[in-house]
Amino acid sequence: MHRQEAHLCKTKRSRYASPMFRLLAATKIGRKGNLSTPHGDVPTPVFMPVATAGAMKGLAHTDLEMLGASMMLCNTYHLHLQPGENSIANAGGLHSFVGWDKPILTDSGGFQVFSLRSIRKITDDGVEFRSHLNGNSLFIGPKESITIQHKLGADIIMCFDECPPSTVPRNEIEAAVERTLRWARVCKETHEELCSKKDPSKHPLLFGIVQGGIHMDLRSHCAVELVKIGFDGYAIGGLAVGESEQEMLEIVEHVCPLLPVDRPRYLMGVGKLEQMRSAVARGIDMFDCVLPMREARHGSLYLSSGERLRISGASYAEDHSIIDPHSPSPLSRRHTKSYLRHLLHAGERYGETIACMQNMAVTLQTVRELRRQMNETGSSL
Amino acid sequence: MHRQEAHLCKTKRSRYASPMFRLLAATKIGRKGNLSTPHGDVPTPVFMPVATAGAMKGLAHTDLEMLGASMMLCNTYHLHLQPGENSIANAGGLHSFVGWDKPILTDSGGFQVFSLRSIRKITDDGVEFRSHLNGNSLFIGPKESITIQHKLGADIIMCFDECPPSTVPRNEIEAAVERTLRWARVCKETHEELCSKKDPSKHPLLFGIVQGGIHMDLRSHCAVELVKIGFDGYAIGGLAVGESEQEMLEIVEHVCPLLPVDRPRYLMGVGKLEQMRSAVARGIDMFDCVLPMREARHGSLYLSSGERLRISGASYAEDHSIIDPHSPSPLSRRHTKSYLRHLLHAGERYGETIACMQNMAVTLQTVRELRRQMNETGSSL
Numbered sequence: 001m002h003r004q005e006a007h008l009c010k011t012k013r014s015r016y017a018s019p020m021f022r023l024l025a026a027t028k029i030g031r032k033g034n035l036s037t038p039h040g041d042v043p044t045p046v047f048m049p050v051a052t053a054g055a056m057k058g059l060a061h062t063d064l065e066m067l068g069a070s071m072m073l074c075n076t077y078h079l080h081l082q083p084g085e086n087s088i089a090n091a092g093g094l095h096s097f098v099g100w101d102k103p104i105l106t107d108s109g110g111f112q113v114f115s116l117r118s119i120r121k122i123t124d125d126g127v128e129f130r131s132h133l134n135g136n137s138l139f140i141g142p143k144e145s146i147t148i149q150h151k152l153g154a155d156i157i158m159c160f161d162e163c164p165p166s167t168v169p170r171n172e173i174e175a176a177v178e179r180t181l182r183w184a185r186v187c188k189e190t191h192e193e194l195c196s197k198k199d200p201s202k203h204p205l206l207f208g209i210v211q212g213g214i215h216m217d218l219r220s221h222c223a224v225e226l227v228k229i230g231f232d233g234y235a236i237g238g239l240a241v242g243e244s245e246q247e248m249l250e251i252v253e254h255v256c257p258l259l260p261v262d263r264p265r266y267l268m269g270v271g272k273l274e275q276m277r278s279a280v281a282r283g284i285d286m287f288d289c290v291l292p293m294r295e296a297r298h299g300s301l302y303l304s305s306g307e308r309l310r311i312s313g314a315s316y317a318e319d320h321s322i323i324d325p326h327s328p329s330p331l332s333r334r335h336t337k338s339y340l341r342h343l344l345h346a347g348e349r350y351g352e353t354i355a356c357m358q359n360m361a362v363t364l365q366t367v368r369e370l371r372r373q374m375n376e377t378g379s380s381l
Numbered sequence: 382m383h384r385q386e387a388h389l390c391k392t393k394r395s396r397y398a399s400p401m402f403r404l405l406a407a408t409k410i411g412r413k414g415n416l417s418t419p420h421g422d423v424p425t426p427v428f429m430p431v432a433t434a435g436a437m438k439g440l441a442h443t444d445l446e447m448l449g450a451s452m453m454l455c456n457t458y459h460l461h462l463q464p465g466e467n468s469i470a471n472a473g474g475l476h477s478f479v480g481w482d483k484p485i486l487t488d489s490g491g492f493q494v495f496s497l498r499s500i501r502k503i504t505d506d507g508v509e510f511r512s513h514l515n516g517n518s519l520f521i522g523p524k525e526s527i528t529i530q531h532k533l534g535a536d537i538i539m540c541f542d543e544c545p546p547s548t549v550p551r552n553e554i555e556a557a558v559e560r561t562l563r564w565a566r567v568c569k570e571t572h573e574e575l576c577s578k579k580d581p582s583k584h585p586l587l588f589g590i591v592q593g594g595i596h597m598d599l600r601s602h603c604a605v606e607l608v609k610i611g612f613d614g615y616a617i618g619g620l621a622v623g624e625s626e627q628e629m630l631e632i633v634e635h636v637c638p639l640l641p642v643d644r645p646r647y648l649m650g651v652g653k654l655e656q657m658r659s660a661v662a663r664g665i666d667m668f669d670c671v672l673p674m675r676e677a678r679h680g681s682l683y684l685s686s687g688e689r690l691r692i693s694g695a696s697y698a699e700d701h702s703i704i705d706p707h708s709p710s711p712l713s714r715r716h717t718k719s720y721l722r723h724l725l726h727a728g729e730r731y732g733e734t735i736a737c738m739q740n741m742a743v744t745l746q747t748v749r750e751l752r753r754q755m756n757e758t759g760s761s762l
Contacts, residue, residue, distance in 0.1 A: 057731075083719070083723045087719065097701070345463065350433075
């Protein structure tokens with residue numbers, strides 16, 4: 001943990017807790033906290049499985065519960081396109097609709113709109129784009145995104161930000177930061193207006209997103225200005241999109257101390273086990289990532305030992321040993337490597353389920369284990 | 382139940398039980414029995430889920446266990462092509478390989494070879510065909526099929542039969558019956574030779590298959606001759622392939638009384654709920670069918686009330702009621718119709734899982750319920 005923050009922890013005890021986040025320990029391996037949402041508490045650090053259109057690929061909600069997932073992420077872009085936020089609102093909101101009564105976070109839709117290459121026009125009000133489903137022309141800006149997310153009814157909602165590739169010239173990143181900050185103000189205004197019509201127990205938490213590419217001064221500027229506006233939590237966006245791991249961790253290390261101690265910090269799109277450990281040690285509390293599932297579907301398994309298993313290798317065709325005898329996934333304790341290889345080779349969906357369950361189980365266990373280790377590590381609080 | 386058989390039941394009590402099948406009740410709604418196999422007992426009537434290449438689509442083995450499946454069917458053709466029976470034998474047999482310790486039945490491969498339109502040549506020794514995976518030329522006859530099935534290590538194995546479409550001319554059906562009978566003798570010889578090298582506790586049960594299309598005299602001839610050869614159980618094949626339901630049930634009603642009372646009877650490829658009830662009432666004990674899963678994937682759901690639900694209907698887009706509040710599937714008690722429709726519409730695999738779980742749960746419950754009702758119905762035993 002950054003020395004400045006440890007100092008903050010020691011001297012400003014009154015700032016350790018906000019209504020939505022309680023910092024329980026600040027140790028050298030990371031922060032242990034408790035995030036309160038309208039649908040219950042989430043122990044942090046936390047990894048959120050990504051249920052794009054309201055469901056995981058290959059895993060049932062019951063599997064996620066069994067593996068200990070405490071929070072789910074759904075994509076606003078996909079749900080806006082189908083079935084639409086009005087339909088979901090009619091169902092009683094996202095929790096009723098998808099049948100998940102623990103907390104849910106929705107992203108803003110910005111990442112999809114900017115990355116799906118479907119953009120027609122970017123203005124100061126938002127983005128005009130084409131639906132990838134039917135080509136329809138659609139518009140989402142900060143106001144629309146927050147309105148959609150309020151209708152969906154998630155526990156944590158995200159500001160609509162501009163997320164350019166980190167490889168574009170500095171002046172483009174700079175413009176994206178300014179637009180992100182202008183939009184953040186609109187998001188907060190829209191959020192407060194919508195909250196004023198809702199029961200306070202149902203107010204979602206609104207997170208701001210720090211952009212700025214790999215430029216430390218732009219990251220600083222964005223973080224400081226977002227903190228001035230004031231959000232319930234802060235995300236670091238625009239990372240894990242091509243920059244080196246070292247660059248990513250340097251930015252995390254640079255940004256975290258600029259954020260309030262008593263607010264949760266969410267590193268978007270990161271979920272590699274070692275990267276999560278490194279990011280937690282630098283002060284991050286929340287993660288989401290589709291990579292563990294994508295790698296699983298391609299036969300790359302995370303073993304509980306920390307090793308990798310590329311199950312497509314020919315040598316596994318006759319390896320009839322158990323996939324991972326100490327796995328937190330019951331399927332990996334039941335089935336053999338040769339069977340899993342056969343299923344993936346034959347295109348049998350059960351193979352994907354076994355592989356996805358393994359990677360999700362190990363990912364969730366890694367974060368849980370980090371939290372457990374914090375109990376044994378001296379806190380500076 | 383056929384009167385003649387009820388009479389048999391009454392007068393020849395000593396014949397009610399064989400080492401592998403105990404007839405517990407013969408009621409007007411059907412036979413209740415117990416089938417003993419190397420991997421444990423199976424209460425009959427029984428429906429066997431089809432795990433083609435060793436796995437179901439959309440369901441985990443743990444789901445099948447939770448829903449009360451007591452026996453699984455695997456396809457010899459698919460497992461022979463990949464990963465191959467030698468690989469499975471090296472894994473310790475099919476049960477170890479697929480991670481299922483309850484009984485397994487393998488079919489002979491005949492149905493696939495004859496229906497995949499991959500035939501190159503049929504001789505008295507067997508069938509030369511092309512693999513649908515890589516075009517390789519392969520050969521399976523009665524000897525090969527039984528040898529493969531013994532290597533796979535299932536609990537119940539099937540004779541290699543010729544299964545022509547029921548629409549072909551009578552003389553072709555007649556020739557197929559004669560070939561099926563010749564092959565049945567080879568199957569039994571091969572089986573006995575292979576059994577002589579195995580521990581008796583591991584001997585699989587060998588079932589003969591009655592062919593004959595919709596011709597009663599050919600069915601009679603085939604049944605009588607198979608019984609003379611003598612098998613552990615008898616299947617009725619070549620049905621549910623285009624003939625009317627009435628024709629099918631007439632053949633079942635005609636063939637069952639020709640089979641020994643103390644042997645299990647298996648109606649291949651039938652799994653429609655009402656047809657299973659009708660077939661059980663005519664003396665059938667065992668079923669398998671891929672239809673419930675195929676219909677599920679296409680959004681046709683079997684409700685526990687007995688009704689059907691075509692979830693793709695536009696009216697379900699805003700129907701936020703629970704799929705089936707009294708369902709034996711926990712997923713259907715948890716999720717709504719609108720959510721399931723959304724998932725299937727969006728191509729999300731979890732939709733298939735919810736639908737498959739529902740149809741499998743209702744199918745297994747229907748057969749279990751039949752068995753329960755037999756307890757309340759007077760037996761003629």
